Structures are given as C-alpha cells and as structure tokens.
Amino acid sequence: MPFLKITVTLKKSVEDAEGQSVVKALKLLGYENIKDVRTGKVYFIELENGSIEEGREFCSKLLSNPVINECKVELDGN
Template identity: 35%
Template sequence: MFDVRVTVRLKKGVSDPEGKNTKKALHLLGFDQVKNVNTLRIFDIQLDSVSKKEALNSAEQMCQRLLTNPVVHDYDISIEKM
C-alpha cells in the first residue's frame, strides 16, 4: 500500500479568481500584510500497488485523465509506502 499525495496548482500566468477574492477579503478583515494568495487542490489517495513505480504510474494516469487540466494546471506527486 502507498499513500499518494497529488498537489494541483494553476500554472504561472493563469488567473486565480478564488485567490484574488480571498486576498481582497483578508484585506477587508484588516490583514493588510497579505501580498498574494494562491489556491491549490490536494488529493490524498491510498493505492494498493505492488511497487512505488506502479503507484507513480497510476497517479500520473489519474492526473492526466481526471485530476488536472494540462492547459492550466501543474501538479506534483509524492508517494510514501504505508
């Protein structure tokens, strides 16, 4: 078994309206020191794979087929044996 964490973020230069709105709201609440807010998604997945290589391959396929849009997203995958 492997614990897989996929972190998905917007590519540099892609607009992040949720991050911008969060920054505005934080400023309205008095947190003027906030200079930037970027949103990201984290998927924690448990995989029953025989090897780390197989787990990585499965995670890559998940990212390419469902979890990300390659036009606007970058992602990182980390894997640890349970």
C-alpha cells in the first residue's frame, strides 16, 4: 500500500525556538561544531490510491498553518 510522507517545518523567516534549544543543549554536551538546528513534524500516512495532490490537501486543510509552515509531500510505495 502506498504512503504519503508529509514533512511540516517552520518557514525560514520564522524563529525556531525548539531548534535553538537543541543547539544550546548539544553545545552543553560538548558538540562545538553545531551551527544551526531546525525542527519539524513528519506524518507517514498509509492510504489507498494516494496522490501528491491529496497530500497537499491534507497539509492545507489539517496539518499546517500556511502563515508559519511549509509542507513537503512525498509519495512512496505502490
């Protein structure tokens, strides 16, 4: 069965407070080579007859806020 992988991230112009916390924590753990961290949510949606177009609808209707989020939709499987 095919599945859609939808990755929802913050737009680059929006500050990612969680990512900045991860930067701080990794530096405290001794990883001085960290430059930046951005975070996101990922949804693996198993469905019948899925399409990229349908994935985009899921994004705009439920999974993301278009003011602050970007969605990346990928179709896997057969």
